[in-house]
Structure formats: C-alpha cells, structure tokens
Amino acid sequence: MIKTYLGCYPCFLRQALDAARLAGASDEQQKTILDRVLEMLTQIALSSTPPEIGDRVHRIVRQEVGHRDPYREAKETSTRQALALYPRLRKCVQEADDPLDVAVRLSIAGNIIDLGPHQQYDLWDVIERVLTQPFAIDDRTAFREALGMADRVLYLADNAGETVFDRLLIEVLQVPVVYTVKGGPVLNDATREDALAAGLDQVAQVVETRSDAPGTILDRCSDEFWRLYNEVGVIVAKGQANYETLSHVGPKVFFLLQVKCPVIARDAGAGVGSFVLKQG
C-alpha cells in the first residue's frame, strides 16, 4: 500500500474544488467544503493511503452539495465518447499481429480518462502514443504466462469510459472474467450502471465490490469480493488508486496504469506520464 505523502495535500484540495465545481456547488458551499477538507487534513494519519483520504474528500463534497453522484453527467459523457471509438478500436485489435498486446495497450490508454489528477487530456493523442511507446515497466511476458494458467480473472475496474477500453481487453482474454465495480458513486469511478452502459455485461460477470471508496480498500469490500479475490489465479488492477491500495499484494496481481503523479512515479520507479504493466 502507498502511504499518503505531504505532496498529496495540494492535490486533495484541488480535487475537492474540482469535484465541488463539477457538482455545481455555490461559492459558499465551495468555501465550506474547502474548510472541512483543510480541517480533515490536519487529522489524518500519514499511514492512510491516498484513496482513503480521497474517499473522505469526496464524501465531504457529496454531503455539502447534497448530490449523491456529482460525476454522473461527466461519466455518461466519457462512456459515450469511448463507445463512439469502440468499433474503430476493436478493428485495430482484431487486425493486429498480436491482439493481446494491442488490447493491453488500449486498456492502459483508457486509463487517461480520469478526472482525479488531471482534468484535461486528448484521448486520441494518448491512444496513438500508447500503441507505440515502450512500457516504463513491462511485465507483459509474466502477464501472458499467468493468463495461460488461470481459469478465471478478477478485473478491478477504474473509471467510467475506461470501461470500454477494458471491454476490448476482456474480449481477447481466453478465460472467464469477473469485472468488479464500485458499490456506489465516488469520483468518476465506474459503478454497475457505468459498466452496463459500456456493455461489460456482454463480456464478463459484473460484480460490485460493495465499497464506494476509490481504489480497492479490502476491508471495506463484500464477502463475495473477498472470496473471488482469494480464489482467482490472476487479478488485473486498473489505475493509480488500485495500485495505491493493493501494491502490497503478491504476484497474482497485474497493475495496468498510466503514472499520473510524482508519488506513484517514485514508488513504482517510472516517470510521470509513462505506461506501466507491473506484476505485484
């Protein structure tokens, strides 16, 4: 697990403000939210993971704005935009010499759809880069071997929209996949509703973790999730928050992500902006 660094604090404030504004908070509400986040930050244990703090930040935003899912519209837009690309991307995978490799790369490209660390991105630019750029950490061979021996894959979703890119990867896996999503809205993380909108139920069994915190905080997840987590041979964990909460898990987990901040960059040993497929 990644602990929270002091360098994360400015980012928590920025995320609180971004989320508050996206949720249509008034100036007074934004001030109240920021004051509550400042107060909360004086009391946190630095042993907490960043997603645990992020969970508290976004809970404060939802409470003050009185909106259960401030990112609903943004998530729907992301899914719609990704679905519009889907036929073209699927053709790209099908026509590839190595469909698994291209699908892995696209799944990581999809990880740019993240309204947490950075709110602006050019998706096509990322797709083109990820199709050619070398991986900063490249455990693709181990991933391929692990998949060859697994009878089931647990796939931990990250953001809405990114789900469509996950679907492309799942379509080329030769094993049954359980696709887990959040138990409730947090940030732009995918919920069951978002997974269904992206058509994940057509390629996987969609299961909720029961937790509505960013990443995967194991002791907040359901018994069903725990059972799956223990039973499966391979876990695919998407995005930074899953890395932050599960980096201590052993070699059966494979992290697919873009490095988006210096804290993760330092821990993973890969530069900001780089693409990573890292075995736990």
Place this chain on the structure above:
Amino acid sequence: MIKTYLGCYPCFLRQALDAARLAGASDEQQKTILDRVLEMLTQIALSSTPPEIGDRVHRIVRQEVGHRDPYREAKETSTRQALALYPRLRKCVQEADDPLDVAVRLSIAGNIIDLGPHQQYDLWDVIERVLTQPFAIDDRTAFREALGMADRVLYLADNAGETVFDRLLIEVLQVPVVYTVKGGPVLNDATREDALAAGLDQVAQVVETRSDAPGTILDRCSDEFWRLYNEVGVIVAKGQANYETLSHVGPKVFFLLQVKCPVIARDAGAGVGSFVLKQG
C-alpha cells in the same frame, strides 16, 4: 487589489512544502508546517490578497525551520546566473533599433525567475520568446509617454536574479530611479543584499520598503517609501505579487509581468504564460 480565491489554496500548500524543503526541513518539520498552514487557511479572510496569505505561509516556514532566509542560496545562484548573461543581454539592448523596447522585454523575461508559482524554467527559452512574442496587454506607448514626462521613477523590485534584468531596463531610462527592495527576506524576493549583488546601486538609489511581505502591502511600508510613492510620476511594479497588491492604484503605475496563474490571468484578461505591460 486581488482577493484570494479558493483556487489559490492548493498553491499555498505547494509553496509551503517547496519552501520547507528548500530550507532543509525534516519530515516532522514539514508536517508541522503543513498542519499550521492548513489551520491558518481555515481562518483567513478571502478579502486578503494572495501575498498577504503568502506572507503568513512563509513566516510559518521560517519560524519552524528556524532559518531567517531559506532562499539565500537559491537567490545567490539566480543572481550569479543572471549576471553571467548580463554582458550579452546588455549588448543586445545597445545594438537594438529600439533599446527601450528590448530592455522592457528583457525585464519581463527576468520575471520568470520566480520560485513561487513554478520552480522550473528555461531562462534562455523565455528570453528568446519575450524578444519576439506580442504582448497580451500592451501599454508600451503610454509607458513611453509617462517616462518622457517623469522626473523620477519608483521601481518596485520582485525577485533576486530578476534584479539583473531590471538593471538593463534602468540603464536605458533617461530619468533617476529609486529601486525599492524588501525590508527582510521572504521567498526569493530581492533584499538590499540581492540588489547590491546585482549592481543596482550603480544605476539607481536602492531603498528598502521596510516590509518583508511579498508584493507591496502599502500599510506595512516605511514613511520614506510612502513619500516616494506619492511624489513620483511613474511607478514600475514588477511581477504578480506587486500586481496583486497594487492593481487598484491609478494610471501612474505600470505593471511588468509574466502571467503565472489562472487567478491573475482572469483578473488581467491575459492568458497564463503571456507577457504583460499594463497601466494601472
């Protein structure tokens, strides 16, 4: 005057951390500093200018680290680097068709030397850009006219190192200049020591404002400064902090700066990264 926006809060935390680290603060000291800044931010009036909050941030850092001038070494390096460029830049001014124009541009280029908003920059890149790029706000004609009628100029310094670029501008002004610096160390702002190291005493009368807050907070300045401020016909105010604290002052003040953050960009009506010569 510019009030503090909620969007400034993440930047205050980042500045506190940057300053703490530059001052060699231990992990425990950094945590104490950040907790004190968080606490302070819950209590500020949003009508305060960002430099007033910045003043409190940097005061906390200096208190906790027990270091009167954490930026001393960084400032000396900036001055040394700028002085190394000085002969070449001076030639550039002297050989120009319009020396005042080139000197004004270089003085703004020097404003990139600022460890507040951003810690990384490529000085030569900025110099080349500023020599050719159009101004986002261009009151150069009014500036030229005001200089033609003034019998004295009050020049409000910003950062150490930038001082050398100010010197280039002062050398082409046809009027006596009083160059005012901070009364004590704050951030990398120029003090008397920094001005002398850059040779400003050879081209101007160097005077302390008596204040050690960023920008120019008038009611903290000395009587001597007040007298000058009222008497002179033209005031040249360098950098964002002076703009933030003096933007309400009338047409005798001319702001020379690079826009470094969205708050100033919105207020001045010029994009982040743009060059501005704006009459008050």
